[in-house]
Amino acid sequence: xxxxxxxxxxxxxxxxxxxxxxxxxxxxxxxxxxxxxxxxxxxxxxxxxxxxxxxxxxxxxxxxxxxxxxxxxxxxxxxxxxxxxxxxxxxxxxxxxxxxxxxxxxxxxxx
Amino acid sequence: xxxxxxxxxxxxxxxxxxxxxxxxxxxxxxxxxxxxxxxxxxxxxxxxxxxxxxxxxxxxxxxxxxxxxxxxxxxxxxxxxxxxxxxxxxxxxxxxxxxxxxxxxxxxxxxxxxxxxxxxxxxxxxxxxxxxxxxxxxxxxxxxxxxxxxxxxxxxxxxxxxxxxxxxxxxxxxxxxxxxxxxxxxxxxxxxxxxxxxxxxxxxxxxxxxxxxxxxxxxx
Numbered sequence: 188x189x190x191x192x193x194x195x196x197x198x199x200x201x202x203x204x205x206x207x208x209x210x211x212x213x214x215x216x217x218x219x220x221x222x223x224x225x226x227x228x229x230x231x232x233x234x235x236x237x238x239x240x241x242x243x244x245x246x247x248x249x250x251x252x253x254x255x256x257x258x259x260x261x262x263x264x265x266x267x268x269x270x271x272x273x274x275x276x277x278x279x280x281x282x283x284x285x286x287x288x289x290x291x292x293x294x295x296x297x298x
Numbered sequence: 299x300x301x302x303x304x305x306x307x308x309x310x311x312x313x314x315x316x317x318x319x320x321x322x323x324x325x326x327x328x329x330x331x332x333x334x335x336x337x338x339x340x341x342x343x344x345x346x347x348x349x350x351x352x353x354x355x356x357x358x359x360x361x362x363x364x365x366x367x368x369x370x371x372x373x374x375x376x377x378x379x380x381x382x383x384x385x386x387x388x389x390x391x392x393x394x395x396x397x398x399x400x401x402x403x404x405x406x407x408x409x410x411x412x413x414x415x416x417x418x419x420x421x422x423x424x425x426x427x428x429x430x431x432x433x434x435x436x437x438x439x440x441x442x443x444x445x446x447x448x449x450x451x452x453x454x455x456x457x458x459x460x461x462x463x464x465x466x467x468x469x470x471x472x473x474x475x476x477x478x479x480x481x482x483x484x485x486x487x488x489x490x491x492x493x494x495x496x497x498x499x500x501x502x503x504x505x506x507x508x509x510x511x512x513x514x515x516x517x518x
Contacts, residue, residue: 257336
């Protein structure tokens with residue numbers, strides 16, 4: 188159904204990391220943000236594969252920054268979430284909230 | 299003598315990542331890896347940083363291969379099929395060319411010459427085999443040229459079409475027909491094709507990367 192796409196689990200995490208980092212969102216910071224907040228080790232490759240997919244869907248946009256010496260003169264690629272991306276996050280949140288509403292997850296799955 | 303400190307990440311890993319990275323990400327992915335490598339080297343030491351760099355590079359390559367297939371599956375499939383067809387028709391070319399040249403310009407016009415045997419039994423087959431390898435590399439170059447940005451993925455897939463069938467045959471038929479010859483004969487000339495194809499792809503990719511970085515470095 189067009190316009191009713193939900194974000195996958197990792198896509199969701201990456202978009203939330205972009206929203207948290209705002210102007211400072213590029214490969215390294217996104218990877219570190221996810222590692223710190225989820226405790227999950229992720230690779231640069233996984234981050235870029237997801238960001239490319241999100242960009243193809245129109246959920247994020249990217250632009251190159253200035254080259255820096257600590258990166259061997261290479262530019263950073265900064266990402267930001269588009270309005271369509273924010274709508275997708277909200278839609279996914281609503282769906283998850285609706286699915287978990289009324290479930291006592293802590294009791295059901297702690298056994 | 300003091301050991302010279304290694305300041306850079308592993309060169310082979312850098313080269314491999316560059317081979318698979320799309321041109322639009324040629325700055326971001328290697329730059330991110332280098333930035334994290336420098337931080338890790340200060341925090342945890344160079345050996346740890348190098349191991350991390352290798353792990354991240356291999357992981358990134360796996361994701362980049364998957365991403366190339368997702369983004370351009372038909373273009374890659376078309377190039378691989380065209381490459382196989384070129385092989386089908388091109389395999390006879392070296393033999394025809396060498397025989398035609400030898401007929402036109404005979405090295406030993408007198409057929410009683412004792413070297414004629416060596417020529418046709420040793421040197422001509424060897425030249426044909428070298429011709430096949432050059433042809434395989436050329437086809438690798440052509441396939442890579444047809445899929446800009448996904449050169450290595452396309453040539454590796456084409457190479458896989460040569461590696462997979464003998465492997466499957468070897469696994470399935472081994473109990474019925476074990477190979478009794480010396481081990482080096484198992485690696486026939488056809489096993490060199492996949493390597494030659496990938497080398498062709500790497501040549502095209504390296505040239506394109508050099509041209510692309512020169513263009514981005516130029517002021518206009």
